Amino acid sequence: MDANNRTARVAGLLYLLTVVTGIFSLIVVPSRVDAHGDAAMAVTNIVSNELIFRLGIASGALGYVAFLILPLALYKLLSSVNRDMAVLMVALAVACVPIYFVALANQMDILSLVDGDKYKQLFTPDQLRERVMLLMDAYNHKVFVSEIFWGLWLLPFGYLVFKSGFLPKVLGILLMMGCFSYLISYFAQIVFPHATIPSFVMLPATFGEIGICLWLLIVGVRKPKHAVG
Structure with a gap:
C-alpha cells in the first residue's frame, strides 16, 4: 500500500503539472495573442x-513531458487491475505527444518570423x-487533432479506476463519460463549425480529471474492499 500510495502521489503531481501548464499554454496565452483572423493584429x-x-511554449513543452510520464505512472498503479486496458491507456495517451511537439515547432517558427531581421528582409x-x-x-x-486522444485515453483509464477497488468508482464513471465529452466536442466542431458547443458537454x-488528479495527490489509494478479479 505504501508503494502504491507513492506511485499515486507521483501520478497526481504529474497530472497537476499537466493541468496547470495546459491552462496556461492553451487558455491564458491564446487569450493574449488571439486576433480572430486579423493577421496584422496577430503579429x-x-x-x-x-x-x-515564449512562456506558453515552455509551459506546453513541460506539460507534455509530464503527460508523457503520467500514463507510465498510472500503468504501474493500475496494470494489476487489467493489463490489456492499462496498455491501451498508455498507447492512447502518448499518441498525442508527438502531435503536440510538432505544434510547438509551429509556434517557434512564428517567433522566428516576427523576431528575426532575416525574414523581415525576405518578405513584405x-x-x-x-x-x-x-x-x-x-x-x-x-492541438485540435490532439483533442481526440485527450478523450480516448480516458475510457480505459476510467475503466481501470472504476474496477480498481482502491479508487472512487464515481471518478471512473466521470472519466469514461469524459472520453465522450471530448469526442462530442471534437466531431461537433468538425460537422457544425459555426455552432456553439454547450459548456455542460465538457463537465x-x-x-x-481534476477529481482524480486531486484524489491521487492528496488521498492516494485506499485498501480494496475485495480482491480484483
Whole structure:
C-alpha cells in the first residue's frame, strides 16, 4: 500500500503539472495573442506579448513531458487491475505527444518570423503576416487533432479506476463519460463549425480529471474492499 500510495502521489503531481501548464499554454496565452483572423493584429499581439508567448511554449513543452510520464505512472498503479486496458491507456495517451511537439515547432517558427531581421528582409509585411497566420492555424489544427486522444485515453483509464477497488468508482464513471465529452466536442466542431458547443458537454471530463488528479495527490489509494478479479 505504501508503494502504491507513492506511485499515486507521483501520478497526481504529474497530472497537476499537466493541468496547470495546459491552462496556461492553451487558455491564458491564446487569450493574449488571439486576433480572430486579423493577421496584422496577430503579429502585433505576439510582439507585444512575446514573453508570454515564449512562456506558453515552455509551459506546453513541460506539460507534455509530464503527460508523457503520467500514463507510465498510472500503468504501474493500475496494470494489476487489467493489463490489456492499462496498455491501451498508455498507447492512447502518448499518441498525442508527438502531435503536440510538432505544434510547438509551429509556434517557434512564428517567433522566428516576427523576431528575426532575416525574414523581415525576405518578405513584405503583408507576406510575413500571412505566414504567421498560417502557422497559427497549423498550431491550432494540431492541438485540435490532439483533442481526440485527450478523450480516448480516458475510457480505459476510467475503466481501470472504476474496477480498481482502491479508487472512487464515481471518478471512473466521470472519466469514461469524459472520453465522450471530448469526442462530442471534437466531431461537433468538425460537422457544425459555426455552432456553439454547450459548456455542460465538457463537465464530466473537467470534474473527472481534476477529481482524480486531486484524489491521487492528496488521498492516494485506499485498501480494496475485495480482491480484483
